[in-house]
Amino acid sequence: MNRVGRASVMLALGLVMARMLWTGSFGWFIQQRMQIPLLLATIVLLALGLYEGISGTREEHHKPDTVFKSTAPKVGWLMILPLLVLVSVAPTGLGAAAADRVEAFKPAEETELFPPIEESSDGPPEIRVLDFVNRAIWDESKSLQDRPMRLEGLVVNDADVPDGFLLTRFLVSCCAADGVPIQVAVRDVGQTFPNDTWVVADVVWREPDIPYTDLEDDVWNVDAELISITVDPDPPTDAYESPYE
Amino acid sequence: MVETRTSDDASHGHDHAQCDGDHDHHDHDHADQGQGTSLGRGYGPFILVIPLLLALLIRNQFDALGNADFRLWSTLFVSVCIQALPFLVLGVVVSGLIAAFVSPELVERIVPKKSVFAVPTAGLAGLALPGCECGSVPIAGRLVGAGTPPAAALTFLLAAPAINPVVLVSTAVAFPGNYSLVGARFMASLATAILVGSWWARRNDETLLSSLTADEHSHVTNKFHTFVDVAAKDLLHAGGYLVVGALAAATLQLVIPRSVINSVADSEWKSILIFAALAVLLSICSEADAFVAAGLPQFSLSSRLVFLVVGPVIDLKLVAMHAGVFGRKFAMLFAPVTLCTAVACAVIVGRFML
Numbered sequence: 001m002n003r004v005g006r007a008s009v010m011l012a013l014g015l016v017m018a019r020m021l022w023t024g025s026f027g028w029f030i031q032q033r034m035q036i037p038l039l040l041a042t043i044v045l046l047a048l049g050l051y052e053g054i055s056g057t058r059e060e061h062h063k064p065d066t067v068f069k070s071t072a073p074k075v076g077w078l079m080i081l082p083l084l085v086l087v088s089v090a091p092t093g094l095g096a097a098a099a100d101r102v103e104a105f106k107p108a109e110e111t112e113l114f115p116p117i118e119e120s121s122d123g124p125p126e127i128r129v130l131d132f133v134n135r136a137i138w139d140e141s142k143s144l145q146d147r148p149m150r151l152e153g154l155v156v157n158d159a160d161v162p163d164g165f166l167l168t169r170f171l172v173s174c175c176a177a178d179g180v181p182i183q184v185a186v187r188d189v190g191q192t193f194p195n196d197t198w199v200v201a202d203v204v205w206r207e208p209d210i211p212y213t214d215l216e217d218d219v220w221n222v223d224a225e226l227i228s229i230t231v232d233p234d235p236p237t238d239a240y241e242s243p244y245e
Numbered sequence: 246m247v248e249t250r251t252s253d254d255a256s257h258g259h260d261h262a263q264c265d266g267d268h269d270h271h272d273h274d275h276a277d278q279g280q281g282t283s284l285g286r287g288y289g290p291f292i293l294v295i296p297l298l299l300a301l302l303i304r305n306q307f308d309a310l311g312n313a314d315f316r317l318w319s320t321l322f323v324s325v326c327i328q329a330l331p332f333l334v335l336g337v338v339v340s341g342l343i344a345a346f347v348s349p350e351l352v353e354r355i356v357p358k359k360s361v362f363a364v365p366t367a368g369l370a371g372l373a374l375p376g377c378e379c380g381s382v383p384i385a386g387r388l389v390g391a392g393t394p395p396a397a398a399l400t401f402l403l404a405a406p407a408i409n410p411v412v413l414v415s416t417a418v419a420f421p422g423n424y425s426l427v428g429a430r431f432m433a434s435l436a437t438a439i440l441v442g443s444w445w446a447r448r449n450d451e452t453l454l455s456s457l458t459a460d461e462h463s464h465v466t467n468k469f470h471t472f473v474d475v476a477a478k479d480l481l482h483a484g485g486y487l488v489v490g491a492l493a494a495a496t497l498q499l500v501i502p503r504s505v506i507n508s509v510a511d512s513e514w515k516s517i518l519i520f521a522a523l524a525v526l527l528s529i530c531s532e533a534d535a536f537v538a539a540g541l542p543q544f545s546l547s548s549r550l551v552f553l554v555v556g557p558v559i560d561l562k563l564v565a566m567h568a569g570v571f572g573r574k575f576a577m578l579f580a581p582v583t584l585c586t587a588v589a590c591a592v593i594v595g596r597f598m599l
Contacts, residue, residue: 006477008293017330029324037331044334048480051473075569076481078488080293082326088300091319098317101499108539173419173536175328177321177498178529180537 001076003056009079010049016083017042024241028093030175032242093243094170096156096195099181104221105171107134114139117147124148124202124227129169129182130245136184136205136222137212144205148227151184152200152236155193164189164226167201172244182245185221189229198235202227314499322495325562328530329379329487333480336380340387341476345468349392360396360446367397368438371404377531378406378557379487379566383479386570395454400442403583406531407434407557416553419535425598426546433554433594437587441558444582455572486569490562494528497561501526516548521588524556531557547595554591559583 001009020026021039030038085091107130114135117125127149135144156166164186170179186201193199203224212220237243357363374381385402389395406412408431417427501523529537534556538549559580568576 001481003474003477006481009481010477012293012297013330017327020327026327029320029327034328034331037335038327041331041334044338045480048473048477052477055470055473073482073485073569075485075489078485079481080296081488082323082491084296084300085319086323087297088304089316089319090304091316091323093320094317095313097313098320101317173415174530174532176324177328177494177527178534178537 001074003052003059006076007049007053007056009076010045011053012083013079014042014045014049016086017045027242027244028091028176028237031172031244034174093237094172094176094179094181095154096168098170098176098179099154099156099166099168099183102180104166104168104183105130105133105180107137109138114141114143117143117149120150124150126150126152128245129153129167129184130171132184132205132224133182133222142207145207146204148202148204149224150200150202151224152198152232153184155195155197155199156181156183157192157195158185160221161185161187163187165193166221167199167203167224170244176244179244183221185223186226186229187223189226193231198232198237199229200232201229318495318499321498322491325491325494325528326488329377329491329562332377332380332530333383333484333487334380336383337476337479337483339374339380340383340479341472341474343384343387343391344475345472347391352388352392356393356397360394360443363394363397364400364442364446365439367393367400367442368404368408368435371401371406371408371435371438372410374405374409377412378560378563379483379530381405382563382566382570383483387475387479389454389571394446395451396442396446396449399445399579400438402438403441403558404435404438407431407438407554412531412535412557415532416535419539423546426550429550429594429598430553432598433550433587433590434557436590436594437554437558437583440586440590441579441583444586453572453575453578455575482569483566486565487562489565490528490560493561493565494526497526513545513548516544517551517588517592520544520548520552521555521584524552525560525584527556528560528562529556546599547592550595550599551588551591554594555584555587558587 017026017038021035021042026035026038117127119125124147129151132144132149132151151167153167153169156168158166166181166183167186168181168183170176171182172179184203186203187206203226206223206225208215208220208223212222235243357366371381374384381402384405385398388398388401413427413431416430417424420426524534527537534553538552564576564580567579571579
């Protein structure tokens with residue numbers, strides 16, 4: 001590929017990245033903290049692309065004998081493949097299909113003390129799904145006992161939870177490819193939601209008869225009983241709110 | 246470098262000289278398309294715009310595109326690419342700077358003559374590059390081009406993504422309080438890099454290694470121009486192979502059933518082998534692999550150490566990138582040697598430190 005070709009690929013990449021940064025949809029694919037590195041990379045891409053495009057076009061016209069001295073292998077064209085997938089499939093992050101494939105995350109023992117959960121003025125306090133699971137398994141002071149909590153997450157229907165669903169968030173440390181689901185089995189729901197619906201659920205932890213740590217393997221769920229549920233009017237999927245924890 | 250530009254380019258240059266008088270600036274691309282004689286010149290914008298428009302047209306048109314597994318595959322593929330992009334850009338900026346400002350004379354002055362000194366020095370120099378493995382491939386390629394002994398450049402290639410501060414800190418965050426694991430990762434990775442580097446210093450088979458040379462820039466005096474040119478070229482070169490690797494990694498993530506992982510947790514040797522295989526197949530970024538390993542607590546620490554040591558030095562996307570930058574023959578030899586060395590180092594270090 002010649003310099004103008006290289007410039008086109010870099011500009012296309014840069015523009016698509018700039019758009020993803022602008023809309024926040026990059027959050028479906030990578031962790032929020034990668035935003036600044038991605039922004040810097042986008043700026044460099046656009047600057048390199050502009051310089052290559054301008055000087056490449058100029059070179060073609062003014063110094064015909066030095067043109068095409070500088071080529072890159074054709075494999076570089078493959079870099080538009082992710083752009084094509086983005087545009088044609090418009091993928092939107094991890095959901096039920098991903099949760100079915102990977103065992104839910106069971107946090108290792110928390111060494112720190114759990115801070116008290118602050119009350120909220122409108123309804124039960126909202127906590128992260130990871131925090132809920134962590135406290136359910138490891139909090140010796142049982143801060144979740146008999147106390148309604150508000151959780152926000154995706155619906156994943158599962159044969160193990162016939163009377164409800166697995167309320168799911170994904171733990172993503174770098175990009176969606178390393179995502180692991182964190183799940184709370186919400187029981188006694190009484191209605192069904194399609195997979196991947198964002199819901200806000202007020203739940204109370206159902207304490208297990210045997211402590212989780214005495215259960216075999218990692219096949220158990222943290223259970224919770226439903227108090228009330230609404231379809232999330234404002235799911236954390238755009239405008240810089242990460243869908244992941 | 247796998248480039249075919251000899252006869253092709255000559256004909257382009259010829260075409261260009263002919264066209265130049267006939268068309269003004271803006272008509273060029275269109276004229277070329279019409280004539281269809283000089284593919285390779287001026288067709289860049291078209292090869293790009295037409296597929297993008299087609300992709301936009303088929304959006305939401307086919308049920309197959311809405312298939313849940315296919316959408317998941319797309320998410321995984323795109324996220325591996327996007328995640329690597331900042332590190333790739335950092336890598337090619339450094340490789341561009343090397344090509345523009347580091348002369349073979351300078352390398353000769355800095356790098357120790359004897360490989361006994363050069364290889365460990367290059368390994369420790371890996372501490373200075375905060376990034377993951379995608380960025381260090383073009384850098385190593387340019388280092389060889391600038392006259393660095395290949396053994397030292399390869400040592401740097403293996404060490405940088407595994408022992409830099411960002412990776413060590415993220416390992417410490419993923420395994421809170423477990424400093425012996427961070428230390429073991431550092432030791433085993435550095436040992437792998439130095440051993441493989443020493444192996445290459447002994448073998449030093451120049452015929453196997455194709456390198457990125459700077460000679461094509463001898464006619465250019467403007468250093469900034471060289472910098473941009475090399476950075477752009479390396480970005481598309483390494484980036485293209487990165488995409489190949491991402492395709493493979495996303496596909497394998499979908500194909501490997503999770504039950505395989507859980508069924509081997511009971512046997513130490515089996516889990517070491519499975520973790521080495523996973524590190525190669527999943528191709529997870531070295532800044533994230535510690536978190537993945539932390540999420541599999543049913544396995545022993547030493548088998549997870551294998552995952553952390555193998556992943557940054559060799560995986561599917563790296564094999565694709567090595568083949569692109571250093572040549573296919575080299576990659577086919579380098580991959581198994583590196584893999585075996587990394588597994589051995591991780592097992593031995595794990596036995597003593599964990």
